[in-house]
Amino acid sequence: MDLLSVHLDKTIDTPLYEQLYEFIKQEIVQERLPYGQKLPSKRKLANHLEVSQNTVETAFEQLVAEGYIASQPRKGFYVLAHGDLEFVEHPRKKEISRPEEASSVLFDFSPSKIDTEAFPFPLWRRLNRQVIDESNHDLLLLGDAQGDRELRQAIAHYVYHARGIDCDPDTIVVGAGIEVLMQQLLSLLPSSTIFGIEDPGYQLMVKLIRHFGFSGHPLDMNEEGISIEAVRHLSPDYIYVTPSNHFPYGTVTSINRRNQLLQWANETENRYIIEDDYDSEFRYVGKTIPPLKKMDFNDRVIYLGSFSKSLIPSLRISYMILPKKLLAQYRERLTFHHSTVSRIDQHVLARFIQEGHFEKHLNRMRKIYRKKFEFVYQLFEAYKPSIQLLGEQSGLHVVCEVRNGGTEEEILQRAKQQRIKLYPISYYASKNAVVTHPQFVIGFAGIEEKKLEEAVQYIIHICQK
Amino acid sequence: MDLLSVHLDKTIDTPLYEQLYEFIKQEIVQERLPYGQKLPSKRKLANHLEVSQNTVETAFEQLVAEGYIASQPRKGFYVLAHGDLEFVEHPRKKEISRPEEASSVLFDFSPSKIDTEAFPFPLWRRLNRQVIDESNHDLLLLGDAQGDRELRQAIAHYVYHARGIDCDPDTIVVGAGIEVLMQQLLSLLPSSTIFGIEDPGYQLMVKLIRHFGFSGHPLDMNEEGISIEAVRHLSPDYIYVTPSNHFPYGTVTSINRRNQLLQWANETENRYIIEDDYDSEFRYVGKTIPPLKKMDFNDRVIYLGSFSKSLIPSLRISYMILPKKLLAQYRERLTFHHSTVSRIDQHVLARFIQEGHFEKHLNRMRKIYRKKFEFVYQLFEAYKPSIQLLGEQSGLHVVCEVRNGGTEEEILQRAKQQRIKLYPISYYASKNAVVTHPQFVIGFAGIEEKKLEEAVQYIIHICQK
Numbered sequence: 001m002d003l004l005s006v007h008l009d010k011t012i013d014t015p016l017y018e019q020l021y022e023f024i025k026q027e028i029v030q031e032r033l034p035y036g037q038k039l040p041s042k043r044k045l046a047n048h049l050e051v052s053q054n055t056v057e058t059a060f061e062q063l064v065a066e067g068y069i070a071s072q073p074r075k076g077f078y079v080l081a082h083g084d085l086e087f088v089e090h091p092r093k094k095e096i097s098r099p100e101e102a103s104s105v106l107f108d109f110s111p112s113k114i115d116t117e118a119f120p121f122p123l124w125r126r127l128n129r130q131v132i133d134e135s136n137h138d139l140l141l142l143g144d145a146q147g148d149r150e151l152r153q154a155i156a157h158y159v160y161h162a163r164g165i166d167c168d169p170d171t172i173v174v175g176a177g178i179e180v181l182m183q184q185l186l187s188l189l190p191s192s193t194i195f196g197i198e199d200p201g202y203q204l205m206v207k208l209i210r211h212f213g214f215s216g217h218p219l220d221m222n223e224e225g226i227s228i229e230a231v232r233h234l235s236p237d238y239i240y241v242t243p244s245n246h247f248p249y250g251t252v253t254s255i256n257r258r259n260q261l262l263q264w265a266n267e268t269e270n271r272y273i274i275e276d277d278y279d280s281e282f283r284y285v286g287k288t289i290p291p292l293k294k295m296d297f298n299d300r301v302i303y304l305g306s307f308s309k310s311l312i313p314s315l316r317i318s319y320m321i322l323p324k325k326l327l328a329q330y331r332e333r334l335t336f337h338h339s340t341v342s343r344i345d346q347h348v349l350a351r352f353i354q355e356g357h358f359e360k361h362l363n364r365m366r367k368i369y370r371k372k373f374e375f376v377y378q379l380f381e382a383y384k385p386s387i388q389l390l391g392e393q394s395g396l397h398v399v400c401e402v403r404n405g406g407t408e409e410e411i412l413q414r415a416k417q418q419r420i421k422l423y424p425i426s427y428y429a430s431k432n433a434v435v436t437h438p439q440f441v442i443g444f445a446g447i448e449e450k451k452l453e454e455a456v457q458y459i460i461h462i463c464q465k
Numbered sequence: 466m467d468l469l470s471v472h473l474d475k476t477i478d479t480p481l482y483e484q485l486y487e488f489i490k491q492e493i494v495q496e497r498l499p500y501g502q503k504l505p506s507k508r509k510l511a512n513h514l515e516v517s518q519n520t521v522e523t524a525f526e527q528l529v530a531e532g533y534i535a536s537q538p539r540k541g542f543y544v545l546a547h548g549d550l551e552f553v554e555h556p557r558k559k560e561i562s563r564p565e566e567a568s569s570v571l572f573d574f575s576p577s578k579i580d581t582e583a584f585p586f587p588l589w590r591r592l593n594r595q596v597i598d599e600s601n602h603d604l605l606l607l608g609d610a611q612g613d614r615e616l617r618q619a620i621a622h623y624v625y626h627a628r629g630i631d632c633d634p635d636t637i638v639v640g641a642g643i644e645v646l647m648q649q650l651l652s653l654l655p656s657s658t659i660f661g662i663e664d665p666g667y668q669l670m671v672k673l674i675r676h677f678g679f680s681g682h683p684l685d686m687n688e689e690g691i692s693i694e695a696v697r698h699l700s701p702d703y704i705y706v707t708p709s710n711h712f713p714y715g716t717v718t719s720i721n722r723r724n725q726l727l728q729w730a731n732e733t734e735n736r737y738i739i740e741d742d743y744d745s746e747f748r749y750v751g752k753t754i755p756p757l758k759k760m761d762f763n764d765r766v767i768y769l770g771s772f773s774k775s776l777i778p779s780l781r782i783s784y785m786i787l788p789k790k791l792l793a794q795y796r797e798r799l800t801f802h803h804s805t806v807s808r809i810d811q812h813v814l815a816r817f818i819q820e821g822h823f824e825k826h827l828n829r830m831r832k833i834y835r836k837k838f839e840f841v842y843q844l845f846e847a848y849k850p851s852i853q854l855l856g857e858q859s860g861l862h863v864v865c866e867v868r869n870g871g872t873e874e875e876i877l878q879r880a881k882q883q884r885i886k887l888y889p890i891s892y893y894a895s896k897n898a899v900v901t902h903p904q905f906v907i908g909f910a911g912i913e914e915k916k917l918e919e920a921v922q923y924i925i926h927i928c929q930k
Contacts, residue, residue, distance in 0.1 A: 018752065062751035065857065067689060067719020081720045116602035125597045132590045137581035140777040141911070176641045176781075176805035183648060187676060207801040211652060224532060254532020255546045286527035287483065312605040314808035316641075336672040340641035343779035345807055392530065446606070 008049055016051050017058035024059065028068050028081050039069060039077040107455040108421040111248065111397035112313060113446025118368055119312065123357060127348045136347075143343045145334070147174025147319070151346040154353035155305070155319055162359075163280065164294045165303065167321050173330065176316040176340035178276070178304055179208055184337070185274075185302065185320070186212045188329045189238075196236035198226050200429035202247050202276065205240055218430040221246065225253030228260045238272050244280040244289040248399055248428050248441045250391030252289050261292070265300040272323065274302045279309040281362050283394040284370040299323040307349065309396060310362060317341055317349060369396060369445055372452060376444050379456045387463050396445035399425065401437045402463045408438035414462045422459070473514055481516050482523035489524065493533050493546050504534065504542040571884040572920040576713065576862035577778060578911025583833055584777065588822060592813045601812075608808045610799070612639025612784070616811040619818035620770070620784055627824075628745065629759045630768065632786050638795065641781040641805035643741070643769055644673055649802070650739075650767065650785070651677045653794050654703075661701035663691050665894035667712050667741065670705055683895040686711065690718030693725045703737050709745040709754040713864055713893050713906045715856030717754050726757070730765040737788065739767045744774040746827050748859040749835040764788040772814065774861060775827060782806055782814060834861060834910055837917060841909050844921045852928050861910035864890065866902045867928045873903035879927045887924070 006023045008016050027033040039045075042060060046053040060077055063069045070080040131139070146152065152169035159165040175181040186209070195209050199218030209216035217234050220227040226241050241261070243253035253261075265271045275292045283289065293303040303321040311317075322330060339346075352358050376398060380389050386404040402411060408424050415422045425439035440459075447455045471488045473481050492498040504510075507525065511518040525542055528534045535545040596604070611617065617634035624630040640646040651674070660674050664683030674681035682699050685692040691706050706726070708718035718726075730736045740757045748754065758768040768786040776782075787795060804811075817823050841863060845854050851869040867876060873889050880887045890904035905924075912920045 021752070058751055065717045065751065066754055067717065067721060067723070081724075113606060116605045119602065119605055121597055121599050121602075125594050128593045128597060129590050132586055132593060134586050137584065137586075140581040140584055140779050141578060142778045176645070177803050179801060179803060180641070180645065180805055183652075187648075191678075204801045211798065211801065213656075252530050252532065256532060258532070259546075286523055286530060287486075289531055313607045314605050316803070316805060316807050333676065336644060336669040336676065338642050338644060338781070339779075340645055340781055340805055342781050342807060342810055345810065 006049065008051065017055045017062070020049070020051075020056065020059040021062045024063060025066075025068055028079055033079050035079055035081065037079040038075075039079070041076055104419060105421050106419040107447060107451075107458060109397075109423060109441070109443045109455075109459070110421065110446065111423065111441050111443035112308070113443050114309060114313060114396065115365065115368055115372075115445050117448065118364060120357070120361060124348070124352075127351050128344070131344050131347045131351070139343045139347060143339055143346070145337050145339050146170075146172065147339055147341065148343055148346045148350070150354075151350040152319075154350040158353055158358065159303075159305065159321070162288070162362075163277065163291050165291060165321070167293075167303075171322050171324065171327055172319050173322060174317065174319050174339065174341055174346065176318075177308075178278075178306055178318045179204070180340050181304065181318055181320045182208055183212065184330070184334060185322075185326070186214065188326065188333055189214070193238060194234070194236040196226075196231055196234050196239040198241055198246065199433045200248060200425060201240070202242070202278075203428055205276075209240075218433065220433070221249070221251065223251065225251060225257040226261070228257060228264065231261070231264055237270060238274060240274045240276065241292070242276050242278060243292045244277055245283070245392065245394050247276075247278065248397065248425065250395055250399070252392060253292070258292055258295060262295060262298070262300065266298045272300055272302055272326070274304060276304045278304075278306055279395050281310045282366055282369050282396060283392075284366070284373055285393045293321065299325070302326065310365070311349075311352075311358070315345065315349070317345065368449075372444050372447075372449060373398070375452055376442070376456055379453065380460070383460055383464075387460060390439070397441050397443040399439055400442050400459070400463070401435075401439045403437050404463070404465050406438065406463065406465050411438055411440070411463055418458055418462060420455075420458050420462060422462075471514065473516060482520045482527075485514070485516075485521065485524040486527045489528060490531075490533055493544055498544050500544055500546065502544040503540075504544070506541055569884060570886050572912060572916075572923060573886040574862075574888060574906070574908045574920075574924070575886065575911065576888065576906050576908035577773070578908050579774060579778060579861065580830065580833055580837075580910050582913065583830060585822065585826060589813070589817075592816050593809070596809050596812045596816070604808045604812060608804055608811070610802050610804050611635075611637065612804055612806065613808055613811045613815070615819075616815040617784075619815040623818055623823065624768075624770065624786070627753070627827075628742065628756050630756060630786070632758075632768075636787050636789065636792055637784050638787060639782065639784050639804065639806055639811065641783070642773075643743075643771055643783045644669070645805050646769065646783055646785045647673055648677070649795070649799060650787075650791070651679065653791065653798060654679070658703060659699070659701040661691075661696055661699050661704040663706055663711065664898045665713060665890060666705070667707070667743075668893050670741075674705075683898065685898070686714070686716065688716065690716060690722040691726070693722060693729070696726070696729055702735060703739060705739045705741065706757070707741050707743060708757045709742055710748070710857065710859050712741075712743065713862065713890065715860055715864070717857060718757070723757055723760060727760060727763070727765065731763045737765055737767055737791070739769060741769045743769075743771055744860050746775045747831055747834050747861060748857075749831070749838055750858045758786065764790070767791065775830070776814075776817075776823070780810065780814070782810065833914075837909050837912075837914065838863070840917055841907070841921055844918065845925070848925055848929075852925060855904070862906050862908040864904050865907050865924070865928070866900075866904045868902050869928070869930050871903065871928065871930050876903055876905070876928055883923055883927060885920075885923050885927060887927075 008019050042053050042056045046056045064071060068081045069077050071077050151174055152172040155172055156167055156169040173181060191213055193214055195214055195216040196219040197206050197216050198221055206216050219230040225243060231239060243258060261273055265273050277291050280288055293301045306318040307315055377389060380387060388401045388403060390399045390401055408426060412422060412424060423441045473484050507518050507521045511521045529536060533546045534542050536542050616639055617637040620637055621632055621634040638646060656678055658679055660679055660681040661684040662671050662681050663686055671681050684695040690708060696704060708723060726738055730738050742756050745753055758766045771783040772780055842854060845852060853866045853868060855864045855866055873891060877887060877889060888906045
């Protein structure tokens, strides 16, 4: 038989057993060794090939393991594989690369950008160095599915002191972004659950809720916050709100409206308010606005917090504070779940908060953003009322309204020609909520201070007729 | 009116405006200032309180922002809040701590544990130091939703050289664990999709599939892998398999069975095979077993890979290689999705792979695990056949079968008394698949080498009648 014709090359790097394995495999794949064929004994083949019996044995073991051949006790080895084995090596395909878009944009006013210049790299490096240490080898293993206790305690401490929320660390769930946490929450709810969402609002949340098969309805906003009439008319099970700083307009939900929303939630069982407190840290006049969760004495508010705006978007650490009833469901039903955040990152962040660096960082960033905010305001001042900024003195973006008769389409067209990325309000609103004058969300946080004037002049130029 | 009775204390740390704000807020909350009540003018109040008008203005602004009061042009400020404001500060609740269980366990034979002693901490620290650098400040912003290109290229390079899979980096999706990736995949499928899953098998996958409302059915295993008769009988849309090293038995799916599975998938549209290649790196005889994906010329295999076993479970980095048709759906429909892995971690891992450290680490770990594996085998040798190890020479666990008439319950009872955490096969199997003799999955990787003998002696002692 052909098998004895194999030539093993002792001068090349490939081990002899592997050459033999590869040869026999090819003989089987190409059906020169048919199904059922008996192979020569290991001893005979080793003698013939002038290799050790060990070499043949290793090759046979691999072929057995992969199912090409099988051994029958006291009989020897037989070919086991048959059928059309399409096991042919193809030359490596060329990589298809996607077109890179980012480089062609001059200024991107995305509201999700932050100032990256002021991040405390040396400190973050030092904390990483401290955590990535032989003495912490237990951190390499899986931790608590809700997030490590150290981080949850640090978060509980932070939300108590910064936001007045008094929560048990055990009610906190840490996750790799608000989307991950929302998906976990959604997976606990019956598919008939109805959601009401601020309109204009965070469209990603609308998409996410609808993607998972739930009905998500826009709810009108007015100067006091989400319309309570709209809430009562829709009668949803859950509402999603941003009461401290409405996205994107910056409206603060009034104390009356907060009260009305909590009363609405308390009226029947299984009504909940999802409070997304996405950038409450940045307010440039007075104190920060207290969250709805602080007034939630009936445990009806699901509080969402994130380090995306306050620290780094790419760190992917967010958290939710679950009412006890939902927490029980979470623990009972999400038993397959592991934490979605690296434990090393969790402990670095926990130390960053515990050692007081987070507070200092927030104070520093608040000054930087306030300066940028005031500068932007000042630059727009001369163009009132034909170009007007709206909203509160807070957050990492402003909304600019163009009242000179220009249309959104014209302005976006000019922006594109100038390679400026603008975000019209229509991205964030249903058709009903779109206003007469074109409006744009202008994320200023991510533009370098020294380029801010140039960047804003582009917008002003583009918005003028 | 009462408002003029406020006493501001200039000797304490709290700013004057905040004292005034707090006073007025309490007056409103306790309904001493009723709805509609006009407030004194800023000038009048400032004069009366002997503070600057600025102080009063700041306090009023905060009250306006939070909706307690409103201004009417040329008229002044009015109380806006009414209703039962339950806004009372409560004393901070005591934290409820959960009982800690881990410390009471002497040896935990969980198959998800790894050897943490040999992790290259200094190298990992160095790579973190290099990536967490001012010059990389762009890494702080959000990156590609599928994972950064650098990491996807490194993974493509790795799976090509280590597993023979030739894939475009653009078909790779990086995520914070197999569960996250599976949830994304499941969210693209119609709810009528039927899954077949190896039995015994990875029960977490069964729970996850069922939690999301899909029907997941156990499929029998035999010595060639998942039963093709069972697949054809159930006729699922997707099957979940671990062909290179079946979990938990270690069976390698034969080349025939691989061919049959691929043929089955190719027969009609929308049939896919999910291949979980969870610990293919660790095989102690011969070469590693090639993955099913390598033979997948019709793009019907979804390949799942993870760095949990090969590097660190707590890093939470996994990946899937999507067939082009599913990739198109992923990109079209998961538009709300951001990456679930920190970009700093992504770049650290990319460098770890690119610079050849991952390969070296795998070689090193393979030696360590082989040594542990062989030692465990040797320790059990004397107790054959009443205690017998099953399976291939691979992976981070073995399966031990107890043939002395003892029941699973008795053995678990004794293990508990001795504070030994054992994982019976019944955790990983449906009722149908449970065998006559009790079997236990013994994860040996996480037990320190110097304690391995003691740990195994505990098992042997516990398993003996």
